[in-house]
Amino acid sequence: MTFRKARVLIVDDDSDVLFAVKMLLKTEVQEVVTEKNPENLLPLLSRQSFDAIFLDMNFKSTLGTGNEGLYWLGRILERDQQATVIMITAHGEISTAVRSLKAGATDFIVKPWHNEKFLETLNAALQQKARKASPANSQPKRPTSFAADAILGNSEPMQELFHKIEKVAPTEANVLLLGENGTGKELVAKALHQRSFRANKPFVTADLAAMSEGIFESELFGHKKGSFTDAKDDRIGRFEAASTGTLFLDEIGNISLPQQAKLLTALQNRQIIPVGSNTPVPVDIRLISATNAPLYELAATQQFRKDLIYRINTVEITLPPLRERGDDVLLLARHFAALYATRNHKPTPEFELATLKKLKQHSWPGNIRELQHAVERAVILADGNVLRPQDFTFSAMETPQPAPSLLAYPTGPLQLQEVEKNTILRVIERHNGNITKAAKELGITRTALYRRLEKHDL
Numbered sequence: 001m002t003f004r005k006a007r008v009l010i011v012d013d014d015s016d017v018l019f020a021v022k023m024l025l026k027t028e029v030q031e032v033v034t035e036k037n038p039e040n041l042l043p044l045l046s047r048q049s050f051d052a053i054f055l056d057m058n059f060k061s062t063l064g065t066g067n068e069g070l071y072w073l074g075r076i077l078e079r080d081q082q083a084t085v086i087m088i089t090a091h092g093e094i095s096t097a098v099r100s101l102k103a104g105a106t107d108f109i110v111k112p113w114h115n116e117k118f119l120e121t122l123n124a125a126l127q128q129k130a131r132k133a134s135p136a137n138s139q140p141k142r143p144t145s146f147a148a149d150a151i152l153g154n155s156e157p158m159q160e161l162f163h164k165i166e167k168v169a170p171t172e173a174n175v176l177l178l179g180e181n182g183t184g185k186e187l188v189a190k191a192l193h194q195r196s197f198r199a200n201k202p203f204v205t206a207d208l209a210a211m212s213e214g215i216f217e218s219e220l221f222g223h224k225k226g227s228f229t230d231a232k233d234d235r236i237g238r239f240e241a242a243s244t245g246t247l248f249l250d251e252i253g254n255i256s257l258p259q260q261a262k263l264l265t266a267l268q269n270r271q272i273i274p275v276g277s278n279t280p281v282p283v284d285i286r287l288i289s290a291t292n293a294p295l296y297e298l299a300a301t302q303q304f305r306k307d308l309i310y311r312i313n314t315v316e317i318t319l320p321p322l323r324e325r326g327d328d329v330l331l332l333a334r335h336f337a338a339l340y341a342t343r344n345h346k347p348t349p350e351f352e353l354a355t356l357k358k359l360k361q362h363s364w365p366g367n368i369r370e371l372q373h374a375v376e377r378a379v380i381l382a383d384g385n386v387l388r389p390q391d392f393t394f395s396a397m398e399t400p401q402p403a404p405s406l407l408a409y410p411t412g413p414l415q416l417q418e419v420e421k422n423t424i425l426r427v428i429e430r431h432n433g434n435i436t437k438a439a440k441e442l443g444i445t446r447t448a449l450y451r452r453l454e455k456h457d458l
């Protein structure tokens with residue numbers, strides 16, 4: 001991309017800025033488009049493509065929280081992860097601007113600027129874009145984030161994961177994601193889709209653990225009106241909804257053998273038959289499945305069909321648990337601290353050294369989801385602007401210790417809340433932290449279990 005041929009978009013609610021940039025670039029680049037209202041940004045991008053986008057950090061027209069720029073940056077990168085976005089920022093906003101770099105912006109420029117500096121920034125961004133477009137010329141890099149900041153990680157296992165995603169995403173291979181609860185399987189599934197040739201087509205998730213035997217077929221394959229009592233209308237299932245795009249089957253290790261047989265038939269034939277219909281419907285899906293269940297052990301004991309495994313695991317990706325990701329714990333903790341501080345209208349907190357040590361020493365059986373909740377809780381409850389070790393309390397579930405026996409309880413005052421809490425702890429422990437299995441045994445959905453974990457501060 002040469003400078004002269006560049007098409008540049010400037011989004012800022014300050015007309016003076018727009019006018020000045022237009023005057024400056026008019027004779028330098030092929031096209032300059034200015035836009036005052038960020039709400040028009042996405043429609044504009046769907047009509048026209050730009051080599052670089054200058055985006056204001058803070059639009060006066062909206063809430064003025066300083067995060068509007070970050071929000072619009074996210075929306076742009078959701079559409080096109082390769083977009084070159086340069087944030088326009090004021091002096092007081094530098095820390096937010098730095099965050100925008102982590103979130104995927106290419107660079108930022110501080111207002112007011114010298115014209116030379118502006119042109120230099122644009123030139124550097126265009127060159128970076130050109131380098132990215134020709135991988136042969138690019139230097140190997142070590143990203144701390146991937147797929148528009150959604151997947152953070154700097155550790156060796158994460159670098160390997162990013163590498164795999166890059167390789168596998170733009171293929172049609174069925175991918176099986178393995179890993180403990182909360183390691184980011186769903187995020188990886190989305191990243192694979194976003195980087196695939198199907199990126200502009202639907203990404204449809206089906207949480208198989210949440211589907212009882214009764215609704216499994218109709219949820220996945222759809223149904224015809226009147227085919228069962230509640231079938232008031234024809235309804236398409238997840239397979240059809242995902243056709244031409246990606247279908248993400250979450251918790252695939254949790255389905256029964258009859259469900260496995262139905263799934264296998266649909267995948268083999270590349271067509272589904274809606275409940276109550278005789279007519280097969282062809283579907284064109286790319287399949288991504290995920291599970292935290294030991295699929296191969298289940299197959300060895302005939303609880304999971306081997307032929308279904310072969311169908312879904314053209315490529316297998318195992319996500320590392322957080323305890324094996326070294327300093328990523330701290331990277332993620334800082335990320336979540338900034339996120340939840342912003343969300344709760346608080347300044348971004350610092351971490352005491354002892355806190356960082358405590359976070360690194362913890363084993364994080366619930367992985368990133370557990371860290372996320374722990375940091376959110378700490379940010380909300382902390383007294384000052386520094387997170388101290390005591391702001392992080394790890395519950396019995398997270399720090400292995402003998403679970404109190406339920407039978408011992410009647411000797412003291414019997415509190416219903418405590419009984420519930422201890423039952424949950426015991427069941428989760430029995431399943432080695434596997435939330436899906438624990439929820440199943442408790443007879444509640446995973447979401448309901450997570451809600452109770454929150455309620456009991458676990």
Ligand SMILES: Nc1ncnc2c1ncn2[C@@H]1O[C@H](COP(=O)(O)OP(=O)(O)OP(=O)(O)O)[C@@H](O)[C@H]1O
Binds near residue numbers: 151153182187372
């Ligand atoms: N590398 C990461 N960087 C930032 N956030 C992450 C990362 N990995 C996971 N998360 C966050 O952690 C939470 C759990 O991730 P996700 O739901 O993808 O995990 P999962 O492996 O699918 O969990 P489960 O097996 O319980 O369904 C989400 O809120 C997600 O955004």
